[in-house]
Amino acid sequence: MNKAILTFMIISLFLLISCTNNTKNSDDEIEVGITIYRYDDSFISFMRRNIETMLNGKAKFIMNDSENDQVKQNDQIDAAIQRNVNALAINLVDPASASFMINKIKPAGIPVIFFNKEPSKEDMLSYDKAWYVGTLSEESGNMQGEIVVKAWNSNPAWDKNGDGKIQYVLLKGEAGHPDAEARTERIKAVLTNNGIEIEQLDEQTANWDILQAQTAADAWIEKYGNNIEFIFSNNDAMALGALKSIQKQGYNIGDNNKFIPIVGVDAIPEIIEEIKKGTVVGTVLQSPKDQAKAIVDMLLNAAKGQDVLAGTEYKLDEVKGVRVPYRAITLENINEASEAYK
Ligand code: BGC
Ligand code: CA
Numbered sequence: 001m002n003k004a005i006l007t008f009m010i011i012s013l014f015l016l017i018s019c020t021n022n023t024k025n026s027d028d029e030i031e032v033g034i035t036i037y038r039y040d041d042s043f044i045s046f047m048r049r050n051i052e053t054m055l056n057g058k059a060k061f062i063m064n065d066s067e068n069d070q071v072k073q074n075d076q077i078d079a080a081i082q083r084n085v086n087a088l089a090i091n092l093v094d095p096a097s098a099s100f101m102i103n104k105i106k107p108a109g110i111p112v113i114f115f116n117k118e119p120s121k122e123d124m125l126s127y128d129k130a131w132y133v134g135t136l137s138e139e140s141g142n143m144q145g146e147i148v149v150k151a152w153n154s155n156p157a158w159d160k161n162g163d164g165k166i167q168y169v170l171l172k173g174e175a176g177h178p179d180a181e182a183r184t185e186r187i188k189a190v191l192t193n194n195g196i197e198i199e200q201l202d203e204q205t206a207n208w209d210i211l212q213a214q215t216a217a218d219a220w221i222e223k224y225g226n227n228i229e230f231i232f233s234n235n236d237a238m239a240l241g242a243l244k245s246i247q248k249q250g251y252n253i254g255d256n257n258k259f260i261p262i263v264g265v266d267a268i269p270e271i272i273e274e275i276k277k278g279t280v281v282g283t284v285l286q287s288p289k290d291q292a293k294a295i296v297d298m299l300l301n302a303a304k305g306q307d308v309l310a311g312t313e314y315k316l317d318e319v320k321g322v323r324v325p326y327r328a329i330t331l332e333n334i335n336e337a338s339e340a341y342k
Contacts, residue, residue: 030059030303033080034089035073037117039065041208042237043266043288044091044116046341050292051089058300059086070094077101081108086303088112089295095177098123102130111302115295118178124319131308132321133294137182140265140284143328144183145190147263147282148230151330152196158229158261165197166230169220171242173208173234180208183234183265201228206238213241221249231262236271236283239264243279252279267329267337275331282330287340290324298322 032055036048048063055061062080066073070093080088081104088110092098098119105112111129118134152158152166161167170187173180184203191198201224206212213233220228231246233239239262243252251258264271267285274280298308309315314322329337 030300031083031085032059032061032087032089032299032303033077033083033085034061034063034299035066035076035080035091036063037066037073037091037093038068042210042268043208043235043286046268046288047091047116047292050289051296054292054296055299058296059303066091066093068093070097073097074100074104077104081105081110084108085110087299089299090114092117092119095119099126102127105130111308113295113298113302115291118321121319124321129302130320131298131302131316132319133291133298134321134323135179135286135291135326136323137179138186139326140179140286141183141186142190143284143326144232144263144265144282145187145194147284147328147330148187148191148232149194149196151261151263151281152230155261157256158259160226160229165199166191167199167201167224167227168230168232169201169217169224169228170203171213171216171231171233171238172203172205173238175205179265180205180234187232206241208235208237210237210241210244213238214245215241217242217245218248221246221251226251226258226260228260231260233262233264236264236266236268239280239283240270240274243274247279265326267327267340269341272329272334272337275329275334278331282328283337285327285329285337285340287324289340289342294322294324 036044064076073093090112095117102123106127113131113133115133118132124130124132172184188198202220204216206216231242233242243262246260247253251260261281263281265284267283271280271283294314297312301308301310327336
């Protein structure tokens with residue numbers, strides 16, 4: 001082959017390759033990968049739909065259901081790395097697997113936004129292209145505690161055995177999940193700090209799940225009946241499960257002598273309806289819409305190789321996390337909860 005033609009061909013090939021690489025960074029060619037720990041989690045399903053709506057038309061994306069299986073999620077991340085996506089957003093199955101994930105993602109240099117299940121500080125700081133979007137877990141437990149303090153103090157009849165203490169049962173989310181751990185600890189601490197004595201009848205892990213909570217509450221009603229003076233639930237889905245269970249036994253359906261106050265977290269629409277009916281005392285709003293917005297804004301910025309906060313007003317904390325604030329919700333301010341879940 002003629003030397004000039006060969007040189008021409010090599011140069012053309014170079015141009016072609018560099019062109020394809022460049023266009024990956026233009027808006028319409030951006031591709032991002034999102035994994036969700038499980039689609040059938042009530043709160044997360046709102047987050048997922050918001051993320052989808054907000055990404056539509058802004059980037060190509062593949063969203064995966066990890067079906068609560070860390071091995072499956074690892075494979076999904078491997079596949080996204082293979083596709084050479086521009087950025088990843090990961091709702092971990094197991095928060096403790098962040099370091100394992102980072103070890104896969106870091107060599108590929110792909111930016112990653114973790115959300116909802118917070119990795120440890122050490123893991124967050126081990127990769128400069130890792131960020132987090134979520135809440136401050138303790139805040140939800142503190143607010144839940146304050147709701148209970150106020151409600152308990154204004155309803156003396158709720159102390160059914162008149163001993164001045166709250167005999168309670170607690171529904172815990174997934175063990176090891178920062179939200180579950182902090183909510184479980186803080187609600188008790190706030191009550192104690194406010195001079196309210198508490199006595200735990202039982203605590204059960206129901207993994208954020210309505211059915212598991214219903215099963216736990218069935219057993220509690222059988223064992224303790226009306227001696228239960230409060231049900232503390234780490235989230236609303238489990239609070240709903242508990243409500244269904246006790247309603248089957250005639251509680252919280254209008255008979256004042258058969259009432260067990262319940263408190264949750266999230267402010268999902270079903271719980272808002274129950275608060276209006278008076279069957280649930282209160283909840284703590286965490287906004288799926290605001291969190292999805294932060295995830296999408298940061299994901300797109302990262303995918304385009306821009307400053308992750310470009311064009312936003314978010315602030316990063318010491319672990320490169322953006323925190324969306326919680327809000328305590330009771331009947332008094334119930335309307336404040338409606339926007340976040342639309
Ligand atoms: C929510 C739960 C949800 C969990 C999933 C928590 O922040 O309050 O409802 O199940 O996240 O990780
Ligand atoms: Ca009591």
